[in-house]
Amino acid sequence: MPTGVSIAVVGATGAAGQMTLRILEERKFPVRELRCFASERSVGKTVTFQGEAVRVQRLEASAFDGVDIAFCSAGTAQSKEYAPQIVRAGAIVVDKSNAWRMDPKVPLIVPEINAHAARRHEGILASPNCTTIVAVMPLKPLHDAGRLRRVVATSYQAVSGAGVQGIDALREETLAWARGEAITPRHFAHQIAFNLIPAIDRFGDDGYTGEELKLVNETRKILEAPELLVAPTTVRVPVFTCHSVAVNVETEDKITASRARDLFARFPGLRVWDEPAEQRYPMPVHVEGQDDCFVGRVREDLSHPRGLNFWVVADQLKKEAATNAVQIAELVLQS
Amino acid sequence: MPTGVSIAVVGATGAAGQMTLRILEERKFPVRELRCFASERSVGKTVTFQGEAVRVQRLEASAFDGVDIAFCSAGTAQSKEYAPQIVRAGAIVVDKSNAWRMDPKVPLIVPEINAHAARRHEGILASPNCTTIVAVMPLKPLHDAGRLRRVVATSYQAVSGAGVQGIDALREETLAWARGEAITPRHFAHQIAFNLIPAIDRFGDDGYTGEELKLVNETRKILEAPELLVAPTTVRVPVFTCHSVAVNVETEDKITASRARDLFARFPGLRVWDEPAEQRYPMPVHVEGQDDCFVGRVREDLSHPRGLNFWVVADQLKKEAATNAVQIAELVLQS
Numbered sequence: 161m162p163t164g165v166s167i168a169v170v171g172a173t174g175a176a177g178q179m180t181l182r183i184l185e186e187r188k189f190p191v192r193e194l195r196c197f198a199s200e201r202s203v204g205k206t207v208t209f210q211g212e213a214v215r216v217q218r219l220e221a222s223a224f225d226g227v228d229i230a231f232c233s234a235g236t237a238q239s240k241e242y243a244p245q246i247v248r249a250g251a252i253v254v255d256k257s258n259a260w261r262m263d264p265k266v267p268l269i270v271p272e273i274n275a276h277a278a279r280r281h282e283g284i285l286a287s288p289n290c291t292t293i294v295a296v297m298p299l300k301p302l303h304d305a306g307r308l309r310r311v312v313a314t315s316y317q318a319v320s321g322a323g324v325q326g327i328d329a330l331r332e333e334t335l336a337w338a339r340g341e342a343i344t345p346r347h348f349a350h351q352i353a354f355n356l357i358p359a360i361d362r363f364g365d366d367g368y369t370g371e372e373l374k375l376v377n378e379t380r381k382i383l384e385a386p387e388l389l390v391a392p393t394t395v396r397v398p399v400f401t402c403h404s405v406a407v408n409v410e411t412e413d414k415i416t417a418s419r420a421r422d423l424f425a426r427f428p429g430l431r432v433w434d435e436p437a438e439q440r441y442p443m444p445v446h447v448e449g450q451d452d453c454f455v456g457r458v459r460e461d462l463s464h465p466r467g468l469n470f471w472v473v474a475d476q477l478k479k480e481a482a483t484n485a486v487q488i489a490e491l492v493l494q495s
Numbered sequence: 496m497p498t499g500v501s502i503a504v505v506g507a508t509g510a511a512g513q514m515t516l517r518i519l520e521e522r523k524f525p526v527r528e529l530r531c532f533a534s535e536r537s538v539g540k541t542v543t544f545q546g547e548a549v550r551v552q553r554l555e556a557s558a559f560d561g562v563d564i565a566f567c568s569a570g571t572a573q574s575k576e577y578a579p580q581i582v583r584a585g586a587i588v589v590d591k592s593n594a595w596r597m598d599p600k601v602p603l604i605v606p607e608i609n610a611h612a613a614r615r616h617e618g619i620l621a622s623p624n625c626t627t628i629v630a631v632m633p634l635k636p637l638h639d640a641g642r643l644r645r646v647v648a649t650s651y652q653a654v655s656g657a658g659v660q661g662i663d664a665l666r667e668e669t670l671a672w673a674r675g676e677a678i679t680p681r682h683f684a685h686q687i688a689f690n691l692i693p694a695i696d697r698f699g700d701d702g703y704t705g706e707e708l709k710l711v712n713e714t715r716k717i718l719e720a721p722e723l724l725v726a727p728t729t730v731r732v733p734v735f736t737c738h739s740v741a742v743n744v745e746t747e748d749k750i751t752a753s754r755a756r757d758l759f760a761r762f763p764g765l766r767v768w769d770e771p772a773e774q775r776y777p778m779p780v781h782v783e784g785q786d787d788c789f790v791g792r793v794r795e796d797l798s799h800p801r802g803l804n805f806w807v808v809a810d811q812l813k814k815e816a817a818t819n820a821v822q823i824a825e826l827v828l829q830s
Contacts, residue, residue, distance in 0.1 A: 310799070312647045314728075314741045316651070316732070334669060334673065338669065338670055338673035349774045350778060350780070351780050354665075354733065354734050354735050354779070354780065355778055356778055356808075358739075358776050358778070358806045359776060359792075363771035366795070367771060367792065368797070389798035389799070390798055391796050391799070393649075393743075393804060395739075395741065397732055398689065398734070399690060399733070400689050404693070406693075406730065408728075408743075436694065439685070441693050441694060443685060443691055443692060443693070444689070445685070457693050457694075461726050462724070463646070463647070464645070464726070469726060469728060471693045471728070
C-alpha cells in the first residue's frame, strides 16, 4: 500500500469514534481515503478529518469495497452483525466493542504487551475494554518479573467510559445543581453528580457485572495467563475523563516497591509519578489528554509477604478507546 | 445524675461538632447544661441547640468544672493537650480525634461491636476514624462467623470527611467550573471537583498514608484481632457526604454470599441493599442522612475459595463523626 491506506470508521460520531479520528491525525497514520459510518440518525452529518468535512454514510456491507482497515467503535450488536461482512468485503477490522474479544480466533491486543498475537488474526482484531487496558498495563511487567498469582482490582471509572451521553449526564446534572435545581438522573440508572454507582454493565447471576467479568477474562487472555486469579470491583465516579484503578497483587516471586517502580518506568507506555513528599501521584485532572498510563502509590503490601499495592490512572478515551486501536492498525500495516 | 447531664462540646463550630449537637437533640440525650468551645477565632459566635443560642467559649481547663461528659471534636494536637486537663476537672472525655485511639489505656469503641470495652476507661474513650467505622461494621459479623484472616479495603471518601472546609472546596470549585472559570484548588492539595486524590493524611516512609494506617490499626483494635492482615488504600472522591469502601475479605471458615447477607442483615446498625436486578445497591446520595451502614454487592470471591467481596456506604458525618460518639456517651451513662 505505497500511497496510503483506505480507512473506515464505524461509529464516527460517538466519543470513541471522534477520538479515533483525532489519533489518526496525531499519529500521522497514512490515510489515503476515509469513509465514516454511523447509526441511522447520524447519516448525512459531517465529521472533520485533517481540516476537511467528511460526510457520514449509512452502514452497509457494500460500502466497504476497497477499504483496507475498518475501526469499529459501534455497539456490540452492530459489530457482531457487520464485522464479518466487512471482513468478507476484504478489510481488516479493528474492533473496540465487546463482540469479539473472547473469541479464540480473534487476537485481543494491547500493542505494548502482546503485539506478537496480532500476527495470527483471521480478519478481526479486538481492542480490550478500557478498564482492562488501564489495569493490565502495569500488570505485564510484574507478571514477567515475578509471575502474578492474584489480583484484586478496584476501579474508579470516568463518565466518558459511557460515551458522549455519560459526559453530558455529569455535565447537565452538575449544572442543574449549580442552578439550585433538583438533579434528575440522565443516562445512568442513578444520579452520577456527587455520587458513586457501584455497577457498570449488566449483572450476572453470581452478582458480578459484565464490566467486572471483562476485567477478569480479558486480563487473562492478554497476559496469556488463564489461571490468573482476579477479584474485580468496578465503580462509576463523577469524573469526566480518566479511569483509575487501585490494584493489589500477589506474585510468586517477591518484588519490592522500588523494583516495581523500576519495572514500571522501563515499560513502554507506562510512566511513574510516585513522589509522596511532593504530593505527586497520578490523578485524573493531570492525566487527561495523555497517551500513557501513570502509576503511583507503589508500596509493599502490609497483608502479604509477596504483595504490592499501586494506583494507576489513564485517559481511557484517548489511550484506551482510540490510541490502542490505532496502534493495533499500525501493527497490521507492519506485518 | 437524675436531672440530666452537663455536656461540653469542644470544636462546636466545626462540621463534626455541629453534627454532634444535632445528634444529641435527635437521640434526646438528657442534656441538663451545654457548654460549647472552639478555637480562638470562633469565640463569641453562637451555635444553636434545642432552639436556643449557645455562646461559644474560649477553651481552657477551668471552664470544665462540673461538666460530666465532654465531646472533643477538635484537632489531634488540641485533644492531646486538653483531654487530660478535662479529665482532671472531673469530666469523661469522648474523643473523636486521632490523639488517643491507639493508647492502650483508652478504649476505642464502636458500640455495636465492642461496647464491653467501654467499661475499662480511665477518663478518655475514643471514637474511631470515620473510614474505619464504615469498614469495620460489616467486618464484625463476618469475623464472629468465620474468623477474618485478611482484608483488602479500598475507600471512596467524601469531602465532608475533611470538615466544613472540605465541603466548601468541592462546592466552590464546582461552582467555578459551572461559571466557566478555571478551577483553583482550595483546602485540598489538588483540585477535588471532577478529580480523585489518592492521598488522605500524611505519608509515612513505607508509602502508606496516616489514613491508611488508621484503618489497619484501629480495625485490629476494635475487633480485638491483633494479627488481622489489612491492605488499605484510601482515596478522596468528589462526593459531598458518605464514605464508601470496596472490601475484599478472606475468612478461615467459608461464608457464602447468602450467609453473609443474613449475617449483615441481623447485625445492629447494618442494613443490606443488594438487589442487582432492581439496580439497588448502596450509593452516597441515597445513604446521606442515615444512621446505619448499608451493605450491597455481596458476592463470593472469584479469586479465593474463602473470599467475599462487598461494598459498604455510610454517612460518615452522621454515624461516624457524631452518632458513634453520642452512643459511646450513652454507654458511659448506662455503666
